[in-house]
Amino acid sequence: MNRRLNTLCLLVLSVGYAAFLVWQEWGFRKSLASPLSFAATVPTPPSRAPLDTTAIATVLGLATETTLLPSAELLTLQASFVLGTGLSRALLADAQGARIYQVGDQLPGGSVLRRVEVNQAVLWNKGREEVLTLQTSSAGFLRQLDSASQPQTPVSATRFLRPLSGPPE
Numbered sequence: 001m002n003r004r005l006n007t008l009c010l011l012v013l014s015v016g017y018a019a020f021l022v023w024q025e026w027g028f029r030k031s032l033a034s035p036l037s038f039a040a041t042v043p044t045p046p047s048r049a050p051l052d053t054t055a056i057a058t059v060l061g062l063a064t065e066t067t068l069l070p071s072a073e074l075l076t077l078q079a080s081f082v083l084g085t086g087l088s089r090a091l092l093a094d095a096q097g098a099r100i101y102q103v104g105d106q107l108p109g110g111s112v113l114r115r116v117e118v119n120q121a122v123l124w125n126k127g128r129e130e131v132l133t134l135q136t137s138s139a140g141f142l143r144q145l146d147s148a149s150q151p152q153t154p155v156s157a158t159r160f161l162r163p164l165s166g167p168p169e
Contacts, residue, residue: 055127068122071130073109077121078135088116092132 078098079091087102094108101113111125121132 058129068129068131071111071123071125071132073107073111073123073125073130073132075107075109075132076135077132080116080118080121080134082116082118090116090121090132092121 075092075094077090078093081089087104089100089102090113091098091100092107101107103113103116105113107113107123111123111130113121114124114129115122119134123130123132
């Protein structure tokens with residue numbers, strides 16, 4: 001009797017699970033057959049103008065060497081300090097006086113100091129590069145050093161240095 005009851009429960013459970021699966025499949029197929037209640041429209045993106053590749057290359061520094069226009073800024077380049085390590089600087093003068101600027105600084109006219117070279121400073125003004133050339137003076141106050149010449153070793157005053165005699169007491 002107990003065995004028949006177990007078999008009957010197993011049969012009822014199997015038939016019930018099969019009926020549940022049939023009902024789930026019927027509901028799924030019914031949802032596939034029903035039409036969609038809304039019409040999907042994909043908005044078309046507005047057409048964009050093509051990018052100016054020469055402007056992008058210029059900003060990234062990839063443009064070929066071209067002649068730069070002279071700067072419209074009311075500045076004069078009086079000296080350039082080009083460093084191998086670190087940021088280079090330029091001594092620029094305007095009507096208020098002279099001031100040292102480093103690469104990336106904004107200048108009084110609104111342009112930005114982009115590059116400092118030995119004989120010129122390159123500015124970024126209104127989407128283009130402009131150049132300020134070094135103004136040579138007849139007085140010879142500042143002179144250009146040759147890169148081929150050996151830098152002289154500075155003479156150190158030894159009278160201010162005391163030799164280390166040992167551990168402090």
